[in-house]
Amino acid sequence: MSDPALTVELYDTTLRDGAQQADLSYTVEDRLRxxxxxxxxxxAYVEGGWPGANLRDTEFFQLATKETLERSQLTAFGMTRxxxxxxxxxPVLRDLLDAGTEVVCLVGKAWDLHVTEALRTTLDExxxxxxxxxxxxxxxxxxxxxxxxxxxDGYRSDPxxxxxxxxxxxxxxxxxxxLCDTNGGMLPFDISSIVTAVQQHAAVALGIHVHxxxxxxxxxxxxxxxxxVLQVQGTVNGYGERTGNADxxxxxxxxxxxxxxxxxxxxxxxxxxxxxxxxVAEIANLSAEPRQPYAGRYAFTHKAGLHTSGVAxxxxxYEHVPPEAVGNRRGVVASDxxxxxxxxxxxxxxxxxLTDDAVPAAVEHLKQREASGYTFDIAEASLxxxxxxxxxxxxPYFEIDSYRVHVEERTGEDPLAEATVKVRTKGSRHxxxxxxxGPVGALDNALRKALTNDYPQLDTMQLEDFRVRVLDESxxxxxxxxxxxxxxxxxxxxTTVGVSENIIEASWEALTDGYLYGLLHPRSPEG
Ligand SMILES: [Zn+2]
Numbered sequence: 001m002s003d004p005a006l007t008v009e010l011y012d013t014t015l016r017d018g019a020q021q022a023d024l025s026y027t028v029e030d031r032l033r034x035x036x037x038x039x040x041x042x043x044a045y046v047e048g049g050w051p052g053a054n055l056r057d058t059e060f061f062q063l064a065t066k067e068t069l070e071r072s073q074l075t076a077f078g079m080t081r082x083x084x085x086x087x088x089x090x091p092v093l094r095d096l097l098d099a100g101t102e103v104v105c106l107v108g109k110a111w112d113l114h115v116t117e118a119l120r121t122t123l124d125e126x127x128x129x130x131x132x133x134x135x136x137x138x139x140x141x142x143x144x145x146x147x148x149x150x151x152x153d154g155y156r157s158d159p160x161x162x163x164x165x166x167x168x169x170x171x172x173x174x175x176x177x178x179l180c181d182t183n184g185g186m187l188p189f190d191i192s193s194i195v196t197a198v199q200q201h202a203a204v205a206l207g208i209h210v211h212x213x214x215x216x217x218x219x220x221x222x223x224x225x226x227x228x229v230l231q232v233q234g235t236v237n238g239y240g241e242r243t244g245n246a247d248x249x250x251x252x253x254x255x256x257x258x259x260x261x262x263x264x265x266x267x268x269x270x271x272x273x274x275x276x277x278x279x280v281a282e283i284a285n286l287s288a289e290p291r292q293p294y295a296g297r298y299a300f301t302h303k304a305g306l307h308t309s310g311v312a313x314x315x316x317x318y319e320h321v322p323p324e325a326v327g328n329r330r331g332v333v334a335s336d337x338x339x340x341x342x343x344x345x346x347x348x349x350x351x352x353x354l355t356d357d358a359v360p361a362a363v364e365h366l367k368q369r370e371a372s373g374y375t376f377d378i379a380e381a382s383l384x385x386x387x388x389x390x391x392x393x394x395x396p397y398f399e400i401d402s403y404r405v406h407v408e409e410r411t412g413e414d415p416l417a418e419a420t421v422k423v424r425t426k427g428s429r430h431x432x433x434x435x436x437x438g439p440v441g442a443l444d445n446a447l448r449k450a451l452t453n454d455y456p457q458l459d460t461m462q463l464e465d466f467r468v469r470v471l472d473e474s475x476x477x478x479x480x481x482x483x484x485x486x487x488x489x490x491x492x493x494x495t496t497v498g499v500s501e502n503i504i505e506a507s508w509e510a511l512t513d514g515y516l517y518g519l520l521h522p523r524s525p526e527g
Contacts, residue, residue: 018240046072061076077184232255
C-alpha cells in the first residue's frame, strides 16, 4: 500500500448557489437534467435549491424527490429560524421539511457584525437560532449540514462568537460544519490557518464553501482539504453570483488525480468531467469557457511549432496530466466525436448496430457538423439520426416539399407569424398554414397540422423549449446561429440541434428532426 487515501466528499450546489449567477436561469426540466447528470457522474450530494424561496424551487423538489438517483443524495437548503421566533413556528424550516429530503443544509450567521447589524439581535440569540433550528430538524428525523455563513470574516472579527456558533451546531446534531467564505475574499494562507485552528475544536467533520472574488476559490478549497476538511462544496464551471463559486470541475480533477482522494468520485467519473462541464454550459445556454482548466477546449491545445512536435513525442513533458484523464482531447474541441471508438460507443448506447462502412462515414459527418457549429453534447436525438443516416437509413415518415414563414408587424400589437408548410406523407400531399407567436411557433403549428392526419401520435408531442445561440466562430462569413429544441411526449424528452446562417432554417432543421425522432421512438402503449 502506498500513501493512505485521502477521503473527500463532493457537494454540488450548481442548482442552488450556482443559479445565483446573473445571466443564468434554469427551467425545472433543466434542473432535473442537471441533477441526473450529476448523479451519473457520482457527486455524493447535490443541493437542489431553497424550497419555499420561490415557486420553481418548491416545484423542483416535488418532482426531484420522486426521481431515482443512483449515487447522489439530494439535499435542500434553507436558513435558520428568525430572531425571536420559535423553530417549530418558522415557515422557512417548515418549507425545508416539506421538501422531503433526508439531508438538509442549513445556513446560519457566524459573523458577529451580521448578527448585530443585519439581524439586529444579540449574539446569544444568534447562537440560539442556530442551535434551535438544527435541533428541531434533527427532531424531525433530518440529517443536517450546517453552513456557517461568512465564517472566515467572522472568525477574524470575533473568534469566540464564530466558534460558539459552530459548537452550538455540533451540539444540536449537525453532521458537517461547513466553513463558508461568502465574500470570497480570503487567500489560501488565511483558509489554511483558520481551518487548522477550527479543526482542533470540532469533533464532527468540516466542510468548505468558498466564492471566487479574490481569484482563489479552487486553491482555497484544496488547501482546506489539505488542512483536514472532509466536504468540498462547489458548482460546475464555477457558476455563481459575482465572480462565481469554486469550480467543482478542476477541484474534482485535482483531488483525484493529484491529491490521492480516489473516492471523491466513483471510478471512471473523472474521465467524464469534460462532458459534465460542457453539458451544464449547454443547458445553462452559456458558452463553455475555452480556457477552463481540464475541461476547456484549449486546455490541452498547444501552440504550433517546436512545442507541438515535442508534445507528439513526449506529451508528459508538456502536459500536466494526459487530456484523456479528464475526457478531454489534445488540440481539438473537447466533445467532438472524431474517433471511431466514441462513435461505436454512442451507437451501442442508442441500440444501433452500425455496419463497418457506416463508422468512418459517421466520423466524417460529425467532424463536418461540429466544425460548422453543431454540438451533440445534449442533442443526442440529432446524433442518433446522424448515425442512422450515415448507415444509409432514410426516414419513411414524411418528405418536406417546402416551407415558408412570414412575420407581420402590426401597429400597437405584437407581431404575428404565419407559416405554410408543404409536406408529403404516405403518398398524399398536405399544404397547411398556421399562425404563431413567433416564427418557430408558427412553423411548429403548421408542421403539426400537416402531419397529424397520418400520425395522430403527434398529439402527445410537445415543443418544450428552444434555445438560440449566435456563434462567433465564423466572424467574417456572417454569424451562424445554433438552435436547440427540446421536445417531450410526456414520457421521454429529447433534444435536437439545427445550425444555419438563417435562424428560421436552423429552427426548421431542429424542429423536423425533433418530430422525426418522436415518430421513430413511439411512446409505450398506455396500459
Ligand atoms: Zn455561497
